[in-house]
Amino acid sequence: MLNKQSPKDTKAWKQLAEHKKELEGSHLREMFQDDPHRVERFTLETNELFLDYSKNLITNKTIGLLVDLAEEMGVSEGIKGMFSGEKINETEGRAVLHVALRDRSQSHRLVDGVDVAKEVQAVLDRMQSFANKIESGNWKGYTGKKIRDVVNIGIGGSDLGVLMVTKALTPYHIKDRTVHFVSNVDGAHIKQTLEGLNPETTLFIIASKSFTTLETMSNAHSARRWFLSNGGSENDIRKHFVAVSTNQQLVTQFGIDEVNMFGFWDWVGGRYSLSSAVGLSVILAVGYDRFLELLEGMHLIDSHFAATPIATNMPVILALLGIWYGNFWGAETEAVLPYAQNLEYLPAYLQQASMESNGKSMGRDGELVDYQTGAILWGGQGTNSQHSFFQLLHQGTQLIPCDFIIVANPDHELEGHHRILVANAIAQTEALMIGKTEQQVRSELEKKGHTPATIDRLTPFRIFAGNRPSNSIMIRKLTPRALGSLIALYEHKIFVQGLIWNVYSFDQFGVELGKVLAKSIEEELANISEVGSHDNSTLALIEQYKVWQEKE
Ligand code: G6Q
Secondary structure, eight states, X not given: OOOOOOGGGSHHHHHHHHHHHHHTTOOHHHHHHHOTTXXXXXXXXXXXXXXXXXXXXXXXXXXXXXXXXXXXXXXXXXXXXXXXXXXXXXXXXXXXXXXXXXXXXXXXXXXXXEEHHHHHHHHHHHXXXXXXXXXXXXXXXXXXXXXXXXXXXXXXXXXXXXXXXXXXXXXXXXXXXEEEEEOOSSHHHHHXXXXXXXXXXXXXXXXXXXXXXXXXXXXXXXHHHHHHTTTOOGGGHHHHEEEEESOHHHHHHHTOOGGGEEEOOTTSOGGGOTTTGGGHHHHHHHOHHHHHHHHHHHXXXXXXXXXXXXXXXXXXXXXXHHHIIIIIXXXXXXXXXXXXXXXXXXXXXXXXXXXXXXXXXXXXXXXXXXXXXXXXXXXXXXXXXXXXXXXXXXXXXSOOOEEEEEEEEOSSOOTTHHHXXXXXXXXXXXXXXXXXXXXXXXXXXXXXXXXXXXXHHHHHHHOXXXXXXXXXXXXXXOOHHHXXXXXXXXXXXXXXXXXXXXXXXXXXXXXXXHHHXXXXXXXXXXXXXXXXXXXXHHHHHHHHHHHHHHHO
């Protein structure tokens, strides 16, 4: 059972609130000047990742108190509970065991009397053999041709992770095969994806834990119709449609052969499922061995997370820093800034992982919380983002802690590019921290030959207060293994934050509401049912839609 106390009732919380007042007048610039050993103390390293968290508004005392907070809130016990298969997803009565999906060191792991390690391996073996058949051409389309295009149809947890990983691992893509992702129920998404595809050489993966999600099922049925009206027959469906799901009955009803269904379990949450059979699209994009490397990278961080004391535990430190800013410094958002083109989808992926997990206001004790929980996570790639929202990071009114993700080695040989990219990332962390003083601005303007009056007028606008915190996460190279480590790092950060905020991180009733809400309005729009009782704005929108439908 997880601890259910409010973090505000801990001793550490009160001490942190006091300590924040002590730090209010300090500047990071001076903290570095005063302490030559700051970086040594505030950096951590694992095989694939290097975390520099020295550019944060912290001292030894801050970390000490944050660690106390984690201890008082039972973080160590929570971690043990998750790894041992306790039903810590109490609102759904489930264990939370995505870590078991990538722990290939254990040949047995019992959950409710079932050996899940054996089951995990069995699904992996089936995925491997399936991927081999696709690769060798033993698996043939209905006219005997090899599969060239794969379309993963899924949404949310059955899309964002695999989309992000597939894009991130672009240099590892198998030649002569393209993996596409369709998620939105907006017909434009599937229509544009199918344009140019050949049904004879296209394989669809219908990825849906429940196999009931409206968007996914609409897209799956459109894909099926496209296939049937472009030469395929009902009998051929089994050669072109496979499923990733926990719902065998509905998969079979759709026409997918039971042997072509790859299963997972209720102890794998949607947004934590990319290391389960949901990863099939990744396997088809980069190969089974690369997928195993991704799992290994995740397992490296899982092991670090399970075995490392709180004060040097990388995911825990990241979690605590987020809490420090969100609950004591008033930060409402945090930015993730990957300086890597191929990490394009990382912010969107983390947005779901974090905001769906910890966007809760009911405490585990059944009382509404009276403090901020899940931060609003957002971000974008460097350097592009520097030319857009970085202005606000530097001179805006909000405090926005940033994670800079920097890749040490590129996967191309183009001269110059990578050093410029990395230099920009590092320079931004420095500029956010140091800022630019009045004196520096004045001397710059003087050097440019401005008059004293102009200097007086322009100076205030060119001052950067600095003192804006950031973490730098350096990745050795964007390999499957390193990417796996990065993903697990954030997964566990989110878990620890949920433990401390006293919320249940593994349910998602808000998402489930969305799944039913549109149903009645859809029937009203289609004139299947009378327009029911709604507020005036909703009625007006329904009416306007109908009017414009008639005109079109
Ligand atoms: C994830 C959420 C949600 C879910 C999608 C798709 O944790 O529950 O994003 O993954 O709604 O659900 P299905 O996989 O059941 O289609």
